[in-house]
Amino acid sequence: METDLKLESSVFVGNQRYRAVLTGWHFNWTEVDKKHRDKKTISVPVAEVLAVEEGRVEILPKKLVEDKDKDFTVFYVKRSSSRGSSGLLWRLGRTQFRCPSRVLRDQWTKHLRAAVKTHSPLRPHKLLVFINPFGGKRKGRKIYHSVVAPLFELVGISSHVIVTERANQARDHLLKKDLTGFDGVVCVGGDGMFGEILHGLIGRTQQESGLCENDPAVTLQPCPLHIGIIPAGSTDCVCYATVGVIDPVTSALHIIIGDSQPLDVCSVHHASALVRYSVSLVGYGFYGDVLAESEKHRWMGPLRYDYSGAVVYLSNRSYKGIVQYLPADRPLSSPRDKTRCLSGCSVCSRSTERLFPHSPDSGTVYSAQYSQFSNVSEGQWVSVEGRFRCVSLTCMSSCCPKSPQGLSPSAHLADGTGDLILVWDTNPLGFLKFLYRHTSTQDQFDLPFVEVHRVKAVRFSLASGEEEDAYEELAGQGSVGMDEEDRGYVETVSRSSSQQQLAAIGTRRQMTKELKTPSPFLCGLCCSKSPPVSVWNCDGEILPFTEIVCRIHCQLVRLYARGIEDGTAAHNCSEGSDKCERRCILH
Ligand SMILES: CCCCCCCCCCCCC/C=C/[C@@H](O)[C@H](CO)NC(=O)CCCCCCCCCCCCCCC
Ligand SMILES: Nc1ncnc2c1ncn2[C@@H]1O[C@H](COP(=O)(O)OP(=O)(O)OP(=O)(O)O)[C@@H](O)[C@H]1O
Ligand SMILES: [Ca+2]
Structure with missing residues (x-):
């Protein structure tokens, strides 16, 4: 793994000159303007850089690449507050940079990509996607193809998409079919659809571990695959409670950067x-x-x-x-x-920390001791x-x-x-x-x-x-008055x-x-x-x-999410600061 990921140089954004710095956790660019003392710095945590592309790239309405020589484009997470919701909306940010030389441009793209790899190890490469075409307002298919698929394509995620034809199809697929090579499972739908994925993945994991799900005293094995939720249902409570907003773009971006929220x-x-x-x-x-x-x-x-x-x-x-x-x-x-x-x-x-004492990041060494249940006494x-x-x-x-x-x-x-x-x-x-x-x-x-x-x-x-009274009362209902x-x-x-x-x-x-x-x-x-x-x-x-x-x-499971971001807790993430990890909110 590459360790020295620092890089600093002059770059142009439009006609304006900037000083770009890649250091530790952050990629910053600051306007170089002699007239203004308050220099404007844009700081993006490397973990929130979505893609780095050669040339001046646009993805909407369709992908367009120009000026491939000295230019590069960075796509990243941009936040805005969402009225009426608890959390923050995420949007696709994009900045096109021009370097003084092609050599420097190549250095930038190489270093940025390496930094992304180092700082977000859980990014998915291959996803299994289930779309419920009948969930909520029946817009699941449209939401996936118009909003989510272009983002997955931009970052090179390959997805196997299944539009469900019946209830429980997604659950049964996860219980029985080959899941080799998938990093995560995405559901496009509501809480009911999420429930199918939950049951499929938990059941599959216990089957493979030889654990019996019937006994409440058994410590179950956490699921290795992450779950992503693209909200398209009626209540979307799980999405709201883990992301803070009901917004397909925000959820897709959490999936892309491989955020991990245990549940x-x-x-x-x-x-x-x-x-x-x-x-x-x-x-x-x-x-x-x-x-x-x-x-x-x-x-x-x-x-x-x-x-x-x-x-x-x-x-x-x-x-x-x-x-x-x-x-x-x-x-x-x-x-x-x-x-x-x-x-x-x-x-x-x-x-x-208590549950996974030896591997706080990956969560693979599970300490069954922490969640012991069998020695509980009746008293x-x-x-x-x-x-x-x-x-x-x-x-x-x-x-x-x-x-x-x-x-x-x-x-x-x-x-x-x-x-x-x-x-x-x-x-x-x-x-x-x-x-x-x-x-x-x-x-x-x-x-x-x-x-x-x-x-x-x-x-x-x-x-x-x-219970017996209940049935008797039910049988006689209507004729029985209130006592x-x-x-x-x-x-x-x-x-x-x-x-x-x-x-x-x-x-x-x-x-x-x-x-x-x-x-x-x-x-x-x-x-x-x-x-x-x-x-x-x-x-x-x-x-x-x-x-x-x-x-x-x-x-027991992990979602591609990070919990609700509190927009009011914004703090100033100063230029070049390595202290602010990706948990910082607004810069
Ligand atoms: C006066 C206004 C009172 C508003 C009270 C709002 C309380 C809302 C609490 C919502 C809790 C949601 C819990 C999440 C459950 C989900 O796993 C599940 C699957 O999607 N959803 C439901 O079961 C769906 C459950 C949906 C429950 C909706 C309850 C709506 C209550 C409306 C009461 C109206 C009283 C009017 C008096 C004239
Ligand atoms: N193709 C399908 N046909 C019918 N039902 C389906 C299909 N695919 C999934 N389902 C079922 O539809 C149910 C509701 O789906 P979903 O959660 O996506 O939408 P919803 O409108 O939010 O419904 P709910 O409020 O019940 O959660 C799920 O429990 C799921 O099992
Ligand atoms: Ca809890």
Whole structure:
């Protein structure tokens, strides 16, 4: 590997003379202008140089190369803020340079290309791309061919593109077909399509490692292939929460430079069998009901969630259940610490160090010890029982355009924990307040009927006899009137603990009764009886079981992303500074 990648010379950009410097992590060019003292420097981290081409090159509307002799063109990542989103938009920056001689031009192209190789080792050469032609507004194919493919072509990425013809085709392909030579898998679609890639890659990796996915106690093997998401779906929550914007160009550029964002994954089990994996939401009650309702209105497209959300809200349901959770070990953070997991997050970096102690960059030597689960004793589980509006488990903030801070604004993408949000039954206005706070920066956990815990596993069961009662009640629905308990009280909470836990954390038994005060305008809908059981929404899929066990697996997959870049954290990256690594935001 070439070590001396420094180079400095005069160059021209248009008619203006510049001093160009390649040093360590950065490529800078500064205007040489005697009149102005404030010299303008443009500084590009080498890791964000996309391509270096001989000549004056343009790629749109089609590739054009002129003046090949003393010229070279540098394509790089250019940032701009995005109104209404958490992160920054990335665009293709391009500068055409003219050198005093061809020899110098050749030196520049050679040195820049070598520096790029050294500073971004994870750039993909060959990608497997799945396009869902029916996702979101059905624009997947157009988005890929008009926006993404030209960028991949510019940087020389070869891609094998499969336009899916049926659901689960991408998952099955990844489970069975030869994947030799691919550096990563890209999905063009929404969260459902991402879910297919997630299941295919995790399943394939465990098959090849001889590991059993059914047992929640097994430490799974992290996937070697990176996942890229080109957003073209309805919610695009995974893209938003890992990039900060929903923008195909930004996502394509993260893929091109080989950014790497590890992601926690939750495995969901029922009766000793794996049911599904989740990265954003495992939700019972409100979110399960919204999903079930929305399936009836698929024709509405992305709007179906708002419509179904309103219908379900107005039906005013709550459900009984027993929730048990394992609190996170030695947590470095808390769901209410008001911090946010942003690009370069120190909490997640510490998890990476613990998980991969011998190779922080490549993540190949996996320390199974860190995420041990099998030696957990029954007494470590905390148990709560009662009636809930919703029970949600999220491995990350799950921010999305509907909720720019997310279900749990301080959750981390890659810390090996999830946040369990328990919303106890409450009156309709209280629940509306809780939902409404998701749309602003107001704290949705600062409500008396909401609690949140940082956890590594969760179990959900129906109260004993509840399941049979549930079926009986369902069968008799319509003829069964409301009894006193259902009518009079919305919050009947009983939290029980196991013997050992009583000793460890003290009694957590509590009974709260609050008079139900339905708002008059909701009467027609809200006074009908809740069905006895809800369904689980697992990243937008309805689970076929009610009683489940969930376990969070630390950093099981890696995405071509870097977490949300905070535009407000811009710092001045001075010319020639080697201290600013590629994590710097705006220069
Ligand atoms: C008053 C306004 C309240 C707005 C409340 C907004 C809360 C939004 C929280 C969004 C959380 C998204 C979590 C991500 C889940 C994804 O893995 C999954 C797959 O794509 N998406 C869904 O399941 C799709 C789930 C979609 C859930 C949408 C819920 C919409 C609620 C609307 C409530 C309206 C109340 C109106 C009262 C008259
Ligand atoms: N060719 C296809 N025909 C039908 N369904 C498909 C096809 N390809 C993929 N799917 C399925 O379509 C579902 C939705 O896809 P996707 O996530 O891309 O779009 P979406 O509009 O965001 O939907 P959702 O809101 O359910 O995530 C996925 O679960 C995927 O399994
Ligand atoms: Ca997490």
